[in-house]
Amino acid sequence: MPDQERDLDYWSFVDVAIGRTTRALPAVDARAMRLVLSLHRAANAIVYDLESTVHRPRGWSWPGFRVLFVVWLTTPVEAKRVAQLSGMSRAAVSALVNTLERDGLVSRRQASHDRRAVELSLTAEGERVFAAAFVEHNRRERDWAGALDDEELTTLTALLEKLMASPVAAAANRRR
Structure with missing residues (x-):
């Protein structure tokens, strides 16, 4: 070799x-x-x-965290919107919500505007444990970002945002 x-x-x-x-x-x-x-x-x-x-x-996968994060920020939110905002399929979100609901973190109810739609919210326990987890999550994000100085961090963030504003990124997002 x-x-x-x-x-x-x-x-x-x-x-x-x-x-x-x-x-x-x-x-x-x-x-x-x-x-x-x-x-x-x-x-x-x-x-x-x-x-x-x-x-x-905490017993969560990365996709589970993504679902919790979207629900935490947008509650109450339709499951199909969670799929869109998390970049996941509706089927994947549905399966994850089953687990998160079983664990007492998420509740679902029929949407008032459409009987076929399901709205998701965090439970009180979900709010509590997610907030604690996110503080730790952000601490780890700061560790990663600490490899860059302020100017590098600003430049890299701006470049990634520019990349994601491209027509190729827009087309890819429409396919979801």
Whole structure:
């Protein structure tokens, strides 16, 4: 096994992937590939860290946290809107709500404007435990953001917002 492969880790894999891909497929845009692969890997690392240090100890998955967060911010809210705002399918939200309801964190009721629609709210217990969890979640977010100085943090945030305002991002969001 070559030294490069023996020393390979989660982040250095990006360099190997780009090097091998561009040698095999010279027309590949290496800068675009590096951007997307780096964003994906960084986001996955952050999500894994938040899930394993903050949410799993409370019995929540990352998707469960996302549902709780949307409901917490928009309550009462229709389940289909939770799916849209969390970037998840309606079926996934429905399955998660079953678990969150069983655990006493979320309640559902028939919407007054449409008998087919379901509105979700956090229970008093859900409000309490979510607020405590979010304080810890944000503490961990600050740890991650601490790798950047104020100017870098502002620049990176602005660049990500610009990326997500692009026509490609808008089209991707419409497919949800």
